[in-house]
Amino acid sequence: MSPEDEARRLDESDPLPTLRGEFLVPPAPGGAHAEAAYFAGNSLGLQPRSVAARLREELDDWARLAVEAHTQGRRPWVGYHELLREPAARLVGARPHEVVAMNSLTVNLHLMMASFYRPAGTRTRIVIEDPAFPSDSYAVASQAVHHGLDPAEAVVRLKPRDGEDNLRTEDVLAYLEREGDAVALVMLGGVNYLTGQLMDMPAITKAGRAAGAVVGWDLAHAAGNVPLRLHDWDVDFAAWCTYKYLNSGPGAVAGCFVHERHVRDAAVPRLSGWWGTEPSVRFRMDPDIAPPASADAWQLSNPPIMALAPVLASLEIFDRVGMDALRGKSERLTGYLASRLAPAVAEVITPSDPAARGAQLSLRVRDAGGLVRRLAEAHGVVADAREPDVIRLAPVPLYCTFHDCHRAAEALVDLL
Numbered sequence: 141m142s143p144e145d146e147a148r149r150l151d152e153s154d155p156l157p158t159l160r161g162e163f164l165v166p167p168a169p170g171g172a173h174a175e176a177a178y179f180a181g182n183s184l185g186l187q188p189r190s191v192a193a194r195l196r197e198e199l200d201d202w203a204r205l206a207v208e209a210h211t212q213g214r215r216p217w218v219g220y221h222e223l224l225r226e227p228a229a230r231l232v233g234a235r236p237h238e239v240v241a242m243n244s245l246t247v248n249l250h251l252m253m254a255s256f257y258r259p260a261g262t263r264t265r266i267v268i269e270d271p272a273f274p275s276d277s278y279a280v281a282s283q284a285v286h287h288g289l290d291p292a293e294a295v296v297r298l299k300p301r302d303g304e305d306n307l308r309t310e311d312v313l314a315y316l317e318r319e320g321d322a323v324a325l326v327m328l329g330g331v332n333y334l335t336g337q338l339m340d341m342p343a344i345t346k347a348g349r350a351a352g353a354v355v356g357w358d359l360a361h362a363a364g365n366v367p368l369r370l371h372d373w374d375v376d377f378a379a380w381c382t383y384k385y386l387n388s389g390p391g392a393v394a395g396c397f398v399h400e401r402h403v404r405d406a407a408v409p410r411l412s413g414w415w416g417t418e419p420s421v422r423f424r425m426d427p428d429i430a431p432p433a434s435a436d437a438w439q440l441s442n443p444p445i446m447a448l449a450p451v452l453a454s455l456e457i458f459d460r461v462g463m464d465a466l467r468g469k470s471e472r473l474t475g476y477l478a479s480r481l482a483p484a485v486a487e488v489i490t491p492s493d494p495a496a497r498g499a500q501l502s503l504r505v506r507d508a509g510g511l512v513r514r515l516a517e518a519h520g521v522v523a524d525a526r527e528p529d530v531i532r533l534a535p536v537p538l539y540c541t542f543h544d545c546h547r548a549a550e551a552l553v554d555l556l
């Protein structure tokens with residue numbers, strides 16, 4: 141059997157048939173195939189076909205009912221964000237009152253740090269990873285400055301060992317054991333944006349909390365990619381965007397998790413706005429806030445309905461398929477692509493252990509930008525470059541196929 145036939149056979153026999161037909165796959169930018177083999181879903185997920193109808197309904201309610209749609213719409217806007225609560229909670233392994241859809245990711249990280257990064261005495265440090273996504277680096281440095289601290293001292297960046305690309309869990313745990321007294325906050329990415337490494341979130345959360353620190357997770361590359369159990373892992377807080385694996389559109393509304401022990405704690409300080417008060421008293425216009433015992437207490441503004449509609453449509457797909465089934469397919473797809481690239485074709489910097497990576501392979505190459513351009517123009521394979529020398533390929537299990545992986549492998553063999 142040719143490798144191409146083998147890939148088609150894998151697509152036909154997989155226990156989770158592809159949901160590609162539910163997404164709008166862009167045309168191939170070049171090459172012999174009509175559709176792109178789209179591997180950039182870790183940057184911007186594809187549009188579910190169900191989104192347009194969802195948006196049209198809200199536009200229609202706005203047209204028909206205007207202000208009355210807040211209470212009379214088919215999905216009344218005053219409580220619209222509530223519709224996302226349960227599916228979002230299932231997605232990240234939370235109790236419903238621990239999650240809320242609001243703002244964007246970096247904003248939510250700041251709101252969480254306003255509540256949970258409270259440096260005191262010699263316990264001042266924020267631990268992140270290196271490489272961290274730039275927004276996270278800027279956010280933690282600015283939080284340190286906000287508290288009158290020098291970020292060069294307050295922000296600790298844990299790096300992989302010399303000659304290695306991934307952070308070892310044992311090294312994170314050893315740091316927390318050794319220096320934990322000085323750490324106020326541990327805030328790593330659950331899946332690293334550059335390498336695709338899946339961190340051992342339960343072990344690091346446990347160690348950070350045992351050291352007396354608060355542990356928050358940036359789940360930008362983890363939500364919708366790997367199963368999460370935020371409540372059971374005892375995570376203090378988490379935040380994620382929804383435009384990557386969650387396919388909710390550019391700049392879509394983000395998610396936020398606050399552990400139940402904090403939502404019940406009236407002593408936790410937070411930055412507040414009118415959407416963070418009890419809905420039953422919100423319109424009394426009382427100057428004193430009455431926050432609910434839920435993550436909703438962190439909401440500031442009335443939510444953007446047009447931006448929430450795609451998130452709702454997308455969460456319905458995740459609910460229908462289930463993260464565990466998706467993870468199974470994700471491991472099969474990523475494993476297949478890895479086997480086709482092994483080791484002759486390219487140096488893969490993503491961990492080779494399937495349990496230590498998500499739906500991503502990162503390759504170290506020469507001239508990443510040029511390679512990504514040639515992959516698109518000559519083969520219709522859409523990947524992304526992190527200059528100078530890394531390209532990332534995300535075999536997203538909802539809409540990528542084994543045949544797409546075959547195309548990517550053939551294209552890389554051709555170009556490298």
Ligand SMILES: *Cc1c(COP(=O)(O)O)cnc(C)c1O
Pocket residue numbers: 244245246247273275276329333358360361381
């Ligand atoms: C994608 C990503 C961001 C983006 O932040 P926005 O506030 O959504 O623009 C931040 N952090 C990480 C780790 C990311 O992967």
